[in-house]
Amino acid sequence: QVTLRESGPALVKPTQTLTLTCTFSGFSLTTRGVCVSWIRQPPGKALEWLALIDWDDDKYYSTSLKTRLTISKDPSKKQVVLTMTNMDPADTATYYCARSQGSGFDPWGRGTLVTVSS
Amino acid sequence: EIVLTQSPGTLSLSPGERATLSCRASQSVSSSYLAWYQQKPGQAPRLLIYGASSRATGIPDRFSGSGSGTDFTLSISRLEPEDFAVYYCQQYGRSFTFGPGTKVDIK
Numbered sequence: 239q240v241t242l243r244e245s246g247p248a249l250v251k252p253t254q255t256l257t258l259t260c261t262f263s264g265f266s267l268t269t270r271g272v273c274v275s276w277i278r279q280p281p282g283k284a285l286e287w288l289a290l291i292d293w294d295d296d297k298y299y300s301t302s303l304k305t306r307l308t309i310s311k312d313p314s315k316k317q318v319v320l321t322m323t324n325m326d327p328a329d330t331a332t333y334y335c336a337r338s339q340g341s342g343f344d345p346w347g348r349g350t351l352v353t354v355s356s
Numbered sequence: 357e358i359v360l361t362q363s364p365g366t367l368s369l370s371p372g373e374r375a376t377l378s379c380r381a382s383q384s385v386s387s388s389y390l391a392w393y394q395q396k397p398g399q400a401p402r403l404l405i406y407g408a409s410s411r412a413t414g415i416p417d418r419f420s421g422s423g424s425g426t427d428f429t430l431s432i433s434r435l436e437p438e439d440f441a442v443y444y445c446q447q448y449g450r451s452f453t454f455g456p457g458t459k460v461d462i463k
Contacts, residue, residue, distance in 0.1 A: 275452070277454075284444065284454055284455070284456045284457050285393075285401065285444055285446075285454040285457075286454065287446075287451075287452035287453065287454065290452070298451065300451075301357060301451070334400055334401075338448070340448075341391075341406040341407060341410070342391035342393075342403045342405075342406035342412070342446065342448065343391070343393075343401075343403060343446070344402075344403035344406075344412060345400075345402075346400040346401055346402070347400065348399075348400055349400050
């Protein structure tokens with residue numbers, strides 16, 4: 239069974255750096271074609287893709303956020319980490335990680351709500 | 357960046373009725389790399405359709421997808437009570453973008 243679970247702080251202050259961890263099971267991020275993405279969703283709003291890392295350690299970022307994002311992986315720990323710098327209240331959202339293999343994002347983690355407030 | 361537009365914003369229907377949701381792309385979506393997701397309140401999105409028309413594992417056959425190029429459709433043949441939710445389209449042919457969503461609510 240493939241599962242993913244997001245973890246990280248529920249509250250961060252403006253200008254701080256956010257670090258989120260996606261811990262997965264049931265698949266390997268060293269298998270050709272396997273990728274993990276981060277997606278976020280502000281309360282009551284639509285989904286926004288943030289970043290992707292693939293089996294070959296290639297990384298892809300949202301054009302609008304790429305200067306603030308870093309994605310990395312530790313296959314041995316079955317984890318993918320996302321850092322986002324200079325957090326702002328507009329970054330308040332539920333952050334999801336999801337697996338992809340070239341046919342959409344499936345499955346998704348349950349998400350973790352991050353609130354940015356002083 | 358490919359921008360996706362979904363219509364209508366809200367669709368009010370009764371159980372048993374047919375739902376037709378539209379997703380239009382600002383540029384052609386290569387190789388029909390278009391997916392549909394269902395999201396219920398407080399839950400993560402669930403993949404329904406990939407490749408524009410292929411159902412994901414475990415998805416009932418009342419869900420179907422069609423289209424190519426810039427115009428895509430998700431159809432739900434007969435709405436069940438559990439189908440009332442928000443539906444998002446996503447293109448994954450050139451980077452990744454999601455549409456704004458269509459809410460299907462009970463009339």
